Amino acid sequence: MGFENSSRHGFLPGKNNRCRKQLGEILTSEEVESVSDEDLFSSHWKSDFSVLTRSPPLDGGNTPCSNPESTVSSPLTASPWGQPSPYAKSPWIYRTGGEAEEVKNGLIGSLIREEGHVYSLATAGDLLYTGSESKNITIWKKFQEFQGFKSSSGLVKAIVVFQKKIFTGHQDGKIRVWRFSGEGKRNQTHKRTGSLPATRDLLKKAINPKNYMVIGRKRMVPWIRHYDAVSCLSVDSDLGLLYSGSWDKTWKVWRISNSECLESVHGHDDAVNSIEIAFGLVFTGSADGTVKAWRRELVGRATQHLLVETMLSEDHAVTSLAINRKGSSIYAGSSDGLVRFWERRNHFMAYGGVLRGHKQAVLCLASAGNLVMSGSADKSICIWRREIAGDHIWVSVLTGHNGPVKCLAVEKDDGAAELSDERWILYSGSLDRSVKIWRISDFGPMGTKRGDTSEKYFKSIKL
Numbered sequence: 001m002g003f004e005n006s007s008r009h010g011f012l013p014g015k016n017n018r019c020r021k022q023l024g025e026i027l028t029s030e031e032v033e034s035v036s037d038e039d040l041f042s043s044h045w046k047s048d049f050s051v052l053t054r055s056p057p058l059d060g061g062n063t064p065c066s067n068p069e070s071t072v073s074s075p076l077t078a079s080p081w082g083q084p085s086p087y088a089k090s091p092w093i094y095r096t097g098g099e100a101e102e103v104k105n106g107l108i109g110s111l112i113r114e115e116g117h118v119y120s121l122a123t124a125g126d127l128l129y130t131g132s133e134s135k136n137i138t139i140w141k142k143f144q145e146f147q148g149f150k151s152s153s154g155l156v157k158a159i160v161v162f163q164k165k166i167f168t169g170h171q172d173g174k175i176r177v178w179r180f181s182g183e184g185k186r187n188q189t190h191k192r193t194g195s196l197p198a199t200r201d202l203l204k205k206a207i208n209p210k211n212y213m214v215i216g217r218k219r220m221v222p223w224i225r226h227y228d229a230v231s232c233l234s235v236d237s238d239l240g241l242l243y244s245g246s247w248d249k250t251w252k253v254w255r256i257s258n259s260e261c262l263e264s265v266h267g268h269d270d271a272v273n274s275i276e277i278a279f280g281l282v283f284t285g286s287a288d289g290t291v292k293a294w295r296r297e298l299v300g301r302a303t304q305h306l307l308v309e310t311m312l313s314e315d316h317a318v319t320s321l322a323i324n325r326k327g328s329s330i331y332a333g334s335s336d337g338l339v340r341f342w343e344r345r346n347h348f349m350a351y352g353g354v355l356r357g358h359k360q361a362v363l364c365l366a367s368a369g370n371l372v373m374s375g376s377a378d379k380s381i382c383i384w385r386r387e388i389a390g391d392h393i394w395v396s397v398l399t400g401h402n403g404p405v406k407c408l409a410v411e412k413d414d415g416a417a418e419l420s421d422e423r424w425i426l427y428s429g430s431l432d433r434s435v436k437i438w439r440i441s442d443f444g445p446m447g448t449k450r451g452d453t454s455e456k457y458f459k460s461i462k463l
Contacts, residue, residue: 118429131156169230333362375405
């Protein structure tokens, strides 16, 4: 089994570093952020939230697909997922009476704000965080707007919550850090505490030419900084590490306690679209069509991430990854509309098969309990249930969005009445500028078996 060393500092410049930025250039080009009252705003607008008294039809097989097939282009020019929606504006909302608790399976309601397309979601306790192209992060509580905060620039492409800290990844290549305070008090607030990399760390690295990496033909930048959109974030809660992936083809490791960038890995030939941590490994999915597994190991006196195996290599971009810890599985969605999965068997990850349910690109994935959910450019959400034997049963298709489904988040439904039937609340963000809220269960309406495992092969990686 071959191992590949990851570069801690990217490509190091030689003696001729005439292309290196001057320190003054970095100080002027780098936005030095400070916390001010303008960075925080409180939202008192009412949400367009509605409740359905019954579940709408879940038959999504005849849903029209008006947008063209997704194509993959270089993230350094333009991302196919970051372009404005090709769908026309559709001001709509469900407005019927009833209580949310009456909905057994299906749509509960919709959250709509005229702030642009919804690109990111995250849940923490009873709070829902939504990020959009408006640069604002809106916080919802019990289906009503609770608070919000804004960044000075950069569309919000990723959100992750760790303890009382909220990390947001932006189009401008920055990771901004926010802190939630006042839990249990009347004046609950979110305040920005800084950005990654911290300005002090950037200044330290800028002094030494060895801390630069070459991008393009003549440009050089400090290795601790993303120079293109931050597309994904993930947290290793056991080690207190934050992982960030970017369109600049790198992913970085940050120590949360002191905001230090520990490592930068150039492991893909195109944008890193998704990153997940599970089973002692780091999994990355890229627009270059690969899914790779990495292990953090001690190399000399420092720790580095070494490439363990390339799990998938295809012509279609890998857009998203999701981990199912209950079933010890990892799922990868691609621009060809397929969801591939691997299962942990003893000390190996084995390829399990393909889930077919979408007509266009899979843009996002989520998993909870025995369920895996996929959102697509065809405007639908497919739900599968993993059986004990490892087969996947198609449960249902959720329809209702008027644009591609860009992000998903799921949490346990604490109000579930039947203990034997695990229920979940699923949030879906779309390029139709809305967030829809669904109630789903492990034993919802049954569909046909769509898990294609007839072409199984077992490509394993050691853990």
